[in-house]
Amino acid sequence: xxxxxxxxxxxxxxxxxxxxxxxxxxxxxxxxxxxxxxxxxxxxxxxxxxxxxxxxxxxxxxxxxxxxxxxxxxxxxxxxxxxxxxxxxxxxxxxxxxxxxxxxxxxxxxxxxxxxxxxxxxxxxxxxxxxxxxxxxxxxxxxxxxxxxxxxxxxxxxxxxxxxxxxxxxxxxxxxxxxxxxxxxxxxxxxxxxxxxxxxxxxxxxxxxxxxxxxxxxxxxxxxxxxxxxxxxxxxxxxxxxxxxxxxxxxxxxxxxxxxxxxxxxxxxxxxxxxxxxxxxxxxxxxxxxxxxxxxxxxxxxxxxxxxxxxxxxxxxxx
Numbered sequence: 001x002x003x004x005x006x007x008x009x010x011x012x013x014x015x016x017x018x019x020x021x022x023x024x025x026x027x028x029x030x031x032x033x034x035x036x037x038x039x040x041x042x043x044x045x046x047x048x049x050x051x052x053x054x055x056x057x058x059x060x061x062x063x064x065x066x067x068x069x070x071x072x073x074x075x076x077x078x079x080x081x082x083x084x085x086x087x088x089x090x091x092x093x094x095x096x097x098x099x100x101x102x103x104x105x106x107x108x109x110x111x112x113x114x115x116x117x118x119x120x121x122x123x124x125x126x127x128x129x130x131x132x133x134x135x136x137x138x139x140x141x142x143x144x145x146x147x148x149x150x151x152x153x154x155x156x157x158x159x160x161x162x163x164x165x166x167x168x169x170x171x172x173x174x175x176x177x178x179x180x181x182x183x184x185x186x187x188x189x190x191x192x193x194x195x196x197x198x199x200x201x202x203x204x205x206x207x208x209x210x211x212x213x214x215x216x217x218x219x220x221x222x223x224x225x226x227x228x229x230x231x232x233x234x235x236x237x238x239x240x241x242x243x244x245x246x247x248x249x250x251x252x253x254x255x256x257x258x259x260x261x262x263x264x265x266x267x268x269x270x271x272x273x274x275x276x277x278x279x280x281x282x283x284x285x286x287x288x289x290x291x292x293x294x295x296x297x298x299x300x301x302x303x304x305x306x307x308x309x310x311x312x313x314x315x316x317x318x319x
Contacts, residue, residue, distance in 0.1 A: 005022075019042060061092055263283070
């Protein structure tokens with residue numbers, strides 16, 4: 001069956017995962033359509049076609065409608081969207097008979113109850129659409145509440161070249177806070193571990209506000225290099241429980257790629273990931289952390305994990 005891979009949104013933070021799927025699945029797709037804005041960051045593959053997808057709601061829908069019309073003329077039915085917007089898919093269904101296609105969409109931050117309008121629209125999407133989810137709570141939500149098709153797939157672990165941890169800076173912790181984080185959890189964690197230094201990855205607006213400036217052992221950064229991730233001791237994820245009930249944290253998988261321990265609060269995502277990665281994921285306790293406690297005893301076999309992921313994904317979306 002001829003298949004098409006599309007990511008018209010292509011957020012910059014998703015570039016590694018887009019490259020992962022292109023690397024492992026490009027032979028299975030007739031064409032791959034991406035947003036031109038990330039062209040320089042994408043692995044060179046001949047079958048990739050780049051478009052200047054518009055930001056305007058109706059122009060974007062029109063562009064996608066034209067693509068779907070062309071797919072239908074070529075009798076291509078299997079469409080995989082690496083990211084999507086519920087309202088765009090709803091509008092698309094008004095112009096194109098989506099029943100003709102077999103459509104798969106990846107869920108990232110789409111099942112966010114705080115984005116009430118988009119969350120509500122999922123009820124009305126074409127029933128032929130299947131949702132690929134990284135979290136079992138998401139699967140249950142889609143099946144039980146929205147009465148939709150949902151398939152669980154593992155989130156990739158992007159292995160980094162020379163990703164062995166440095167032994168130079170054993171007392172630096174990384175706290176990513178780009179989106180949906182609990183400020184009080186961070187404050188409590190920093191206060192409890194005064195002997196550690198904290199690098200907090202933050203949005204520019206929070207840096208300008210001087211967030212956490214009252215802590216001497218905290219520094220805020222807008223960006224972090226791969227080499228700096230190698231030198232940290234561990235990662236602490238102060239995630240928002242409501243949002244992350246239906247998604248996963250890319251930073252958790254980044255931490256596993258670097259063989260780091262990831263500390264979390266006792267929330268639904270912690271319970272889900274602890275079962276899968278018991279040697280990397282740990283509950284934030286009341287005790288101070290010590291450097292001896294931060295060594296990962298057994299590494300995840302990343303090659304085996306990703307191979308199984310790809311094989312299972314092919315069975316789900318390409319048969």
